Amino acid sequence: MPPQRFALPTEAPGLAARRIAADILDGVLHKHRTLDEQLDGAAAHPGLKSLSDRDRALMRRLVATILRRLGTLGHVLSRLLDRGIPTDAPRVQSALLIGAAQILWMDVPDHAAVDLSVRLVQSDRRAAKYAGLVNAVLRRCAREGQPLIDEVKSRNLDVAPWLLARWSAHYGETIARDIAIAIGQEPSFDITMKSNPAQWATRLHGETLPTGSVRTLLQGSVTTLPGFAEGQWWVQDAAAALPARLFGDIKNKQIVDLCAAPGGKTAQLVHAGAQVTAVDRSPARMARLRDNLTRLSLSAEFVVADGAEWLGQSQGAGFDGILLDAPCTSTGTIRRHPDIGWLRQESDIAPLAAAQKRLLQRAVAALRPGGTLIYCTCSLEPEEGEQAISELLKSESAMQRVPIAASEVAGLSEILNRDGDLRTLPCHLPHADPRLGGLDGFYAARLVRRN
Template structure:
């Protein structure tokens, strides 16, 4: 991961070149082209193939890590600012994007994102976009159009951006309306604002957080996670090969800690992949059973555990029906809409639909009921989702407490986890929002939106 970069601000951006791109064929013209090729391919797979962002980079074999990182940043920027980019491009195309060549719009999005929001020279953004078009038979005939549109954008970027309500267009209206109802207009606006910025890298460490914050030039957050701004390639960072830490958002690190002292206890991680919470449970001394229905994701979980020198009983299966236990404690981080993670996964804003919330809530209810059946009398269960939608969080707990008499809420207290007090709700649950933890500039601020509740079974 490269250092986060802020969108180019009007009045502060570099001088804008109006020169035509240099003739093709010179070495400097092809430098950086592989990254743009990958970016355009990945963005097309996300927007038109409904592929998840993390799965869209399958065609990067042999690409330099630096080029892959740049391609990922380009695509993530396109998705974070998709509404703005489409509005700007639409205003520059009198007849709209050609329907016969949908990749033309993709190339324009890639070029415009670099011009407006990334530290890329204008001539490189324009020239490489033209090269992209010329290299594909479906877009070659539109290379001149792409050149003209992007060159015009380099001249008119200030007025074009000023004419757009970016907070309105960069978040789907149905999501924004939901957040206004749940959290009020001011906090909903703050959520939308923070989504425009690339997040920092959060780590959970097995040793002294202060040591690793110094070693990695980061800072220790109030809850003990280490936040790193200028990380570079994650695998190359000190401590990675030694298994001293793993990547995990500060909010995602909270649910496992709410189980309390689990040393020597049997604990189930019911939807375990990719394994950050499993690692937390194992590092705390629990006898962990990790369950997930996705075999490929379990491969990654096992690789992470091996690197961290931790162990767990890993089982592939549906957590809603698997027979195991009974367990002293259970962590159920249920599959959800993941609307609390849009900063890290901006594709979710454009892939989810309102109907998905109800469908997922039904799945979560079934998982929660079955997980409680696998819990020993007197045992504790933490239910969590990385969703901002009440149906996937607070409403699930209200339902389960109303329908099961063998369960009660075990209210979360400020002394359960250092620094957690600001996130405890009046009901005794935990709710974090992406706009929480304002720590100076936006790149240093925020965390994933999470909900967590602790339940105890009658004994």
């Protein structure tokens, strides 16, 4: 009698993507690990390699949706749980968040969202005993969740309270509310082209923005899109593409790009004809920058070093221009990096502002007379933008501000402040389709060293 053969159990479709999403959520919410480090590079989740492109996209969207709606999700679940989320099994929290996010905001059938979340807890030794609880709560969520959302829509629960308070104080309550709404939207995909943006907008099923970037809603792996392999473009938020253009004509000029990785601004400077030295302290990020420029058939000098220390050693070099995209809280990029809003604390601002001040002082000393310094941060916090430049101009009499004209930013006067500095907000560049509107929050100032 031949031996009996038994089929090995197969995992439910989509469960692996949700399991990895749960792991990454746990990394953000309980281990304070950023999304970037969990999704790319040496420390990335090992399970990502086994996911199909479709499941990888699903996993990313799941995590991003949960982090964008975390406050509202917390409210909904608190109303559906009599005793709160069990504290002895972290997977229960992740499973509830994943299930509720799919039911309330994603195009996933309710029964599938419930079933896969139940399977998620069943596969975890500590959480398995709560499978019935997860099933019951998510079924109630499908019936009662939307009214629970409606009752708190005006409370901006999805922005950390300290951030909302700061934005209200600096920009006013109306703009702070508009920012909160904007960062709750899944962002579009922005591209900087080497040439012919209108032609590429057609090929990529997108549209050309007034600033020249191409914006598209195409999904999937970026490497498979037309023009990527040929090095015709690179991914870069439309706001991030503005600071490098503020130098004007830089052909054959010596320009330093500080804190340069991943290299979008470096690519812009090289493409404009500058002789560029790209400086970044991270060997891994510099390797990525080098790969990006190789794909684009662009070349620069690469330096792996602390920017302030390297500038200190380069004093007297007399660079024509320095682009300082300083390390910051990155609160202007929350719509693209929704983990930042929950990982950052108000106490992070002061040490980062001190580091920015040090970099600014070193940059000033390394400029030649008549040289230009472009200082920028992807932060919405005034200490890392307007205040940093105000303090520098008070202490450095050799430097003067050169206001940015509206004509240099496609006539978008609303993205310039009263001093002539660039100040983009996530609620700028509105669109009838919210997915095609918005910008990252950026600050940039142009300073020139007096002759």
